[in-house]
Amino acid sequence: MRRLSALALALVACGGGGGPTHVVSGVSPPVSAPPAAAPAPAPAPPPSEDASVEVGLGEARLCVRVGGHVHCRASDAHGERPLLEEPAVEGIDDAVSLSVGARHACAVLRDGGVACFGDNAHGQLGAGVGVASSPRALRVKNLASADRVVAGPLHSCARVGGGAVACWGENGEGQTGSSTHYAEAARELVVPTAVAGVSGAASLALSRSVTCALAGAGPVCWGRDTTQQPIQNTPPAAAPWLAGATALAGGGEAVCQATRDGTVACRGSGALVTSMGPVALPPMTSFGVGASHACGLLADRTVRCWGQNYSGQIGRPRSEIGTNVTVPSAVPGLPKIKALAVGGYGACALSLAGELFCWGSYPGAPREGGHEPSIVAIR
């Protein structure tokens, strides 16, 4: 199986958060190798993390990281002031990467720590606190060498020490890799747990009840295993169904894999699994999964989306394309795109020129619904 580089993880690893995902500004390496005859995309430059703009979208917030600060617009926000005019999230001033989950978000800090903010009903902030939520970012306990974090629907995972994985948050199905599940009444005890037997992790994908990684010894998943009958929860175990994966992304109830031949296939449950089969895409540089839809950033810097379209998350009106889009559809009206963020019931794309476009359901979306891309001011 082809491994992704750390850079690929940085660019492609997509938190599930009811479909969250994040991307660093820049060009990611291809997740599906282009055909031999096709021109390869430009080599990926290393991410310039201090100078980069990183966008994350979840069900509860749209966030942007510029330099070390993170600014978020909440889903109940009114008005359309630029994202950078939203107050910076307290407790974060040296972030190097960002991941927005369904209702919480996390950032890797320059010192290798991780800080999370937002909903903590399931301990997904990992800070060992009993509060149900925190607008201020709290340090995740016992993490010191993280270089990537993925905020999922109800849990979070970080890559630490160059390839090990630690997770925290909801664990009812064993999706954190721990044998201990904490009720909400005991969330103050939730702290990261090292996932046993996982090393050399490149790509991580989190859905509501499953976590998968492309690890050094091969793909591995833990949590609710829908490939077994009856369905059961399993500790970390080899995932042969991901053997051809070049990148993973999770969201809602699904974990999806991109394969070398340009196919994206999902497992789990939800619309991406039950209502449609694998989809074929031209050469792609990254992809993300929302609660019930997915989008891919192609090597030609266009975006295609598929899945449910009740909120316009495909980027085209329901009246035009329907509510269940089984063939990836080009999102119209976008300039050349360099980064993509898919989460909840919407998506956002950052153009080469630095403009942010969003569609579907996102904080600040037009009252009648964002069925076509609209510009969201960053500055």
Added chain:
Amino acid sequence: MRPTQIAAAVALALAALLDRGARACSCFGPRPALVSPGPDHPAPVTSRVRALVPIHRAAGATVVLRPPGGAPVAVATASRSMGGVDLVELTPSAPLAPDTRYEIALHSPGQYPSTFVFGTFRTGATRDVKAPRIDAIGVAGAHANPGAMSSMCQSADTVVTLDGISVSDPDRDGAEIALGVWIADAAGRVDTKKLPVYWAVPKNGHVQLGRTSICDPRELPLPNAPAVTLGVAAIDESGNTSPVKLVRVALPPARHP
């Protein structure tokens, strides 16, 4: 024990109307819930742990008390059915460590995840060895809701209400005091060596015994009779129990159509 705590414990085991149109009542299965000690105040080192645990649980599952992630504390375990849940009481064989956090978990060998931590509390430094008391207990009554709509999760069970309740603990202000309820035999005797058949926390001098929702797994096992005698005692976190007061309650007819 705090009223909010019991409410939370019940809520965990309770219900939700999935369909706002109320076409159907759908209950979540009961989940383990810590009843006492509560999280709001440091617990006495003499505390016992009481929890509601579903009667349908994995074979071999045990309730454990331990420091977070640590070794289980040696305890004596007693339990009594309250309908769809068991009230489980853990009595530590020695006082708990002072100023220490503990967790309560249901450990189910062979399952993954195998341990479900459903509650936590922190001890203080005090011991509580004196029994609380019932200073007053007023009107007792019972009613049924024969028109209950199961589609709305309403229960037709008989519910006993006690009003004018006042309880106190002589050696601890802020003690979490619950009412334990037993059903007296025909001679009016109550066996307090057994755990109560029902457990409730008075709120504003009022308490309801029995289930108003079909999603509430706790049942009050009333006899088919015109009246029942209840034994009621105040019980603190440490298991200190007041003398039992007997309360005679007339029951509505045709409680079980």
